[in-house]
Amino acid sequence: MPPANPISRVVEPVARVVAIVFGYTILLYSVALSVEIVGRKLFNTSFKGIDEVGGFVLAISAAVGASYTMAMRGHTRVDVFLVRMPKAAQRVLNTLAMVSMAAFAAFAGIRSIAVLQETLEFGSTSSNLQQPLWIPQAMWVVGLGLFGVIATAYAAHAVWLLATSDPRLNAFYGPLTVDDELESELASLEARQAEEVVRG
DSSP: OOOOOHHHHHHHHHHHHHHHHHHHHHHHHHHHHHHHHHHHHHSSOOOTTHHHHHHHHHHHHHHHHHHHHHHTTOSOOOOTTGGGSOHHHHHHHHHHHHHHHHHHHHHHHHHHHHHHHHHHHHTOBOTTTOOBTHHHHHHHHHHHHHHHHHHHHHHHHHHHHHHTTOTTHHHHHSOOOHHHHHHHHHHHHHHHHHHHHHHO
16 A cells, blocks of 8 residues: 555545535536426426536536545546656656646636636526526635645645655655555455444
C-alpha cells in the first residue's frame, strides 16, 4: 500500500463530506424526476423547470466530483509508457501532471467567476423558473474553487518533493497500481466493518 500523503489527510475528509452532501442532493433530484415522469405519463401533469434544475445539479456535481476524484487519486491516467520509464523521468512527469491539473482547475475557476460576474451584472434568470442564475452559479463556483484549492495543494507539494529529491513523489502522485487499489479497497472494507462492529 502506498504511503499516506500528508496533503490527502487534510483534503480527503473535506472532499468526502462535500461529495456525500451533494450525493444526497442528486438522490433527491432523482426521486423528483421519477415522480415527474410518472405524473406526466399517468396524470398529464409536470413539474415546472425540472429540466433546468437537472442542468444545475449536473454542473455542480461535475465540479464537486472533480474535487473528490482528485482527492481520491481517481482521475484517469494513461500509464502504459510511464511505468516503463526511469524513476527520475516518472518523477518529472508525475509532477507535470499535477501542475497541469492545477493549471486547468485554476483556469476553470477563473472562467466560472467571470460567468458569475456577468450573471450578476445583467441580473440573469432561468427561463422557466425565473430563478436568479447567480444562486446555482455561485454553488458551481464554490465547487470549482474547491477543486482548484485541492489541485493546487497537490501540485505545490509535488513540486516541493521534486525540488528536494524526495523519493516518495512517485508513490504519492504516480498512478495507482492494481495491487495498490486492491489494498486500498480492502483497508476501506476493514474500516467500515470495524465501524459497524462499534455501532452494533
